[in-house]
Amino acid sequence: MAELPRLLEGLDPEQREAVAAPRGPVCVLAGAGTGKTRTITHRIAYLVQRGLVAPQQVLAVTFTARAAGEMRTRLRGLGAAGVQAQTFHAAAFRQLRYFWPRMHDTQMWQLTDNKFRMVATAVNKLGMSTEKEDVRDVAGEIEWAKSSLISPEQYPAAAAAAGREAPVAPELLARAFAAYEQVKSRAQLLDFDDLLLHIAGILEASPELAEEFRGQYRSFTVDEYQDVNPLQQRVLDAWVGDRDDLTVVGDANQTIYSFAGAAPKWLINFPRKYPDATVVRLERDYRSTPQVVDLANQVIGAARERPAGTRLKLIGQRPPGPRPDFAEFDDETDEAEAIARKVAKLAKQGVPLSEIAILFRINAQSEAYEKALADAEIPYQLRGGERFFARAEVRQAMSALRTAIARDVAAEDLPGAVRELLVEVGLTEEPPSGGAARERWESLMALVELAEELVAEVPEADLARYVAELDARAESAHPPTVEGVTLASLHAAKGLEWDAVFLVGLTEGTLPIQHANTDAAVEEERRLLYVGVTRAREHLHLSWALARAGSRRFRRRSRFLHTLVPDEHPAALPSKNKVREQQQLIKPAKSAKPKCRVCEAALSGTMDIKLGRCRDCPSDLDEDLLTKLKAWRSERARQLKVPAYVV
Numbered sequence: 001m002a003e004l005p006r007l008l009e010g011l012d013p014e015q016r017e018a019v020a021a022p023r024g025p026v027c028v029l030a031g032a033g034t035g036k037t038r039t040i041t042h043r044i045a046y047l048v049q050r051g052l053v054a055p056q057q058v059l060a061v062t063f064t065a066r067a068a069g070e071m072r073t074r075l076r077g078l079g080a081a082g083v084q085a086q087t088f089h090a091a092a093f094r095q096l097r098y099f100w101p102r103m104h105d106t107q108m109w110q111l112t113d114n115k116f117r118m119v120a121t122a123v124n125k126l127g128m129s130t131e132k133e134d135v136r137d138v139a140g141e142i143e144w145a146k147s148s149l150i151s152p153e154q155y156p157a158a159a160a161a162a163g164r165e166a167p168v169a170p171e172l173l174a175r176a177f178a179a180y181e182q183v184k185s186r187a188q189l190l191d192f193d194d195l196l197l198h199i200a201g202i203l204e205a206s207p208e209l210a211e212e213f214r215g216q217y218r219s220f221t222v223d224e225y226q227d228v229n230p231l232q233q234r235v236l237d238a239w240v241g242d243r244d245d246l247t248v249v250g251d252a253n254q255t256i257y258s259f260a261g262a263a264p265k266w267l268i269n270f271p272r273k274y275p276d277a278t279v280v281r282l283e284r285d286y287r288s289t290p291q292v293v294d295l296a297n298q299v300i301g302a303a304r305e306r307p308a309g310t311r312l313k314l315i316g317q318r319p320p321g322p323r324p325d326f327a328e329f330d331d332e333t334d335e336a337e338a339i340a341r342k343v344a345k346l347a348k349q350g351v352p353l354s355e356i357a358i359l360f361r362i363n364a365q366s367e368a369y370e371k372a373l374a375d376a377e378i379p380y381q382l383r384g385g386e387r388f389f390a391r392a393e394v395r396q397a398m399s400a401l402r403t404a405i406a407r408d409v410a411a412e413d414l415p416g417a418v419r420e421l422l423v424e425v426g427l428t429e430e431p432p433s434g435g436a437a438r439e440r441w442e443s444l445m446a447l448v449e450l451a452e453e454l455v456a457e458v459p460e461a462d463l464a465r466y467v468a469e470l471d472a473r474a475e476s477a478h479p480p481t482v483e484g485v486t487l488a489s490l491h492a493a494k495g496l497e498w499d500a501v502f503l504v505g506l507t508e509g510t511l512p513i514q515h516a517n518t519d520a521a522v523e524e525e526r527r528l529l530y531v532g533v534t535r536a537r538e539h540l541h542l543s544w545a546l547a548r549a550g551s552r553r554f555r556r557r558s559r560f561l562h563t564l565v566p567d568e569h570p571a572a573l574p575s576k577n578k579v580r581e582q583q584q585l586i587k588p589a590k591s592a593k594p595k596c597r598v599c600e601a602a603l604s605g606t607m608d609i610k611l612g613r614c615r616d617c618p619s620d621l622d623e624d625l626l627t628k629l630k631a632w633r634s635e636r637a638r639q640l641k642v643p644a645y646v647v
C-alpha cells in the first residue's frame with residue numbers, strides 16, 4: 001500500500017490542489033503532457049486512502065479500452081485496486097445487465113456482433129446499395145446521429161445544420177436509419193450506442209433505479225473530457241444526477257472527434273455549470289523536452305480560434321533534447337526507407353523499439369512503412385488498423401487482378417490497366433469525400449501507385465509480374481508483434497507517449513485531409529498534428545514526400561509546416577503547373593539519362609534504375625553507383641528546380 005503522503009509527493013502544487021480538493025466538482029483544464037491522467041489517478045487513490053470513498057463506489061471513464069486498462073494498473077500501484085476504470089460502453093454494458101431485467105422484466109437483449117449486416121438488411125429493403133463501403137458509410141452516419149442524440153426524423157435538418165456530407169440523400173439516410181432501428185429491435189439486439197441510450201433512459205425514467213444506482217456509485221471521473229459526445233454527456237448526467245462528485249480533465253486543443261459529434265463545450269463550460277468547482281490549470285509539461293514543447297506551442301499557437309479557457313502555453317520541464325527534425329523526400333518509398341533506417345539507428349543507440357512510434361493520418365499510409373520495416377527486419381505492431389494486405393478491399397482487388405491474369409487480359413500501360421481493373425472493385429476517378437469509402441479509395445490508389453512504381457523500375461512489367469510483386473510484399477511483412485515499433489493513426493495515439501515519434505506523410509491532402517473543406521475541419525486537422533507532436537518525449541521527426549512512390553502526382557507539404565520548418569530547409573516548391581511543364585520538357589531528353597554502368601548503353605526498357613545497370617548485365621557493381629545516380633538526379637532536379645522524381 002502506498003503511504004498517504006506519497007500520493008501527493010510526486011506532484012506539483014497545482015496537481016496537488018486538484019488531487020487533494022474536497023469531494024465535489026473538480027475540473028483540470030490543461031495541455032498535453034501536463035499530468036492530467038496522472039492527476040486523476042492520484043486523486044482517486046487519495047480519496048480512497050483517506051477513506052472518503054470506497055474503491056467500488058468510484059467510476060472512472062476513459063475513451064479507449066487500453067487507457068482504461070492502464071488506469072486500473074496505475075490505480076492498483078497506488079493502492080486503489082477495485083476501482084471501476086472503464087470505457088463509457090463497457091461501464092454501460094455492465095450496468096445494463098443489472099438494470100435491464102429490473103426495468104423490463106425480461107433478460108437483456110444481446111449485443112449485436114454484426115451491426116453492418118443489419119444496416120445492409122435495412123438499406124436493401126429500401127433498394128439502396130449494399131456494397132460494403134456504402135453500407136459502412138451509412139452505418140457511420142447513423143452512428144453520428146445516435147451519438148448526437150438525433151432521431152431519424154430529425155436527421156435531414158440536423159445533418160444540414162452540422163454541414164455533414166451524407167453519403168446518400170439525407171431523406172434516404174433518415175429512412176435507412178429508421179429501418180435499421182426496426183430490424184434491430186425486431187431481432188431483439190442492441191448496438192453499442194444502444195447501451196448508452198438504454199442506461200440513460202432507464203436512469204432517467206425510474207427514480208427508484210436511479211437512487212439505487214447512486215447508492216452504488218458515488219464518485220465519477222472522466223479523462224479526455226474534451227471528446228465527449230452528446231450521448232455520452234447524457235449518460236454522465238444520468239449517472240451523476242443532482243450530485244456533484246465529478247472530476248473531469250481535458251484539453252480542448254486535443255478535440256479530434258468533433259467529426260463524430262464530440263465537442264469541448266462541456267469541458268469549457270464545466271466551471272459555469274458548477275460554480276463551486278475546484279478549477280485547476282496546469283502549464284508544466286512533464287512529458288516532452290523543451291524543444292518538442294516549443295514546437296507544440298507553435299502548432300497550436302497558429303490555430304485560427306482558440307476556445308475560451310485554452311490559452312495555455314506549455315512550459316517544458318525536462319532537460320533539453322535533440323531539436324525536432326524535418327525531412328522532405330522525393331517519394332513515399334524514400335521516406336519510409338529513410339525512417340526505417342532512422343528507427344534502426346535509434347534502436348542501436350539504445351531506444352527500445354516499443355518506445356518508437358510512426359504516426360500517420362490515415363490507415364492506408366501504413367503500407368509503405370510496413371514494407372520498409374519488414375525489409376529492414378524491424379518488428380512492428382499496428383494499432384487500431386488492419387495490416388494493408390489483410391484489408392477487405394485489397395484482398396478483393398488482388399482477386400480481381402488474378403482473375404484478369406487467368407483471362408489473359410493485356411497490360412505493357414500497367415498502371416492504366418490496374419486502374420481499370422480496380423474500377424470493378426470500386427475505384428472511382430475522384431476520391432470520395434470521407435469515411436470508409438475514402439479509406440477504401442486510398443488503399444486502391446496505393447495499389448495503382450505501386451504499379452506506377454513498378455513500371456518506373458521495370459518498364460516491361462506485366463500484370464503477372466505486378467501481382468507477384470504484391471504477393472512478395474504481402475509475404476515479407478512480419479507478423480504483428482508486441483515488442484515492435486508502433487504504427488498507428490493519430491487518432492489511435494491519443495493519450496499515449498513514446499521516446500521517439502515519427503510524424504509522416506505531412507502533405508496537403510493528407511494532413512489536412514483532402515475532405516477537410518471547411519475552416520472548422522482544417523482546424524481539427526491542426527489539432528491532430530498537435531496531438532501527434534505532443535506524443536514525443538524526446539525524439540521527434542516530421543517528414544513528407546513530394547509524391548507517392550513512382551507517381552507523378554505532385555504533393556505539397558502541409559500548410560501547417562509553413563511556420564515551423566527552419567529557414568535552411570528547401571524553399572517554396574514549384575507550382576503544380578510548373579512541374580507539369582518541366583515534366584513535358586524532360587520526358588524526351590532520354591540522352592540525358594544515365595547509361596548502364598556495365599554495357600554503357602543508354603537507359604533502355606530493361607534497365608534497373610536502382611541498380612544502375614541493365615537487368616541482364618553482371619551485377620558486381622560497387623555500392624557507390626546508386627549514390628552517384630541519386631546525386632545525378634538531385635543535381636539535375638536542382639538545375640531544373642523540380643523534385644528529383646520527375647527527372
Ligand code: ATP
Pocket residue numbers: 010011012015030031032033034035036037038039251254286287494495496497534
Ligand atoms: P495527454 O493530454 O497527452 O493525455 P496528460 O496531461 O494526461 O497528457 P500524463 O500522461 O498524465 O499527461 O503525464 C505525462 C507524463 O508526465 C507522464 O509520463 C507522467 O508520468 C509525467 N508526469 C506528470 N506529472 C508529473 C510530475 N509532477 N512530475 C514528474 N512527472 C510527471
Ligand code: MG
Pocket residue numbers: 036037038223495
Ligand atoms: Mg492523458
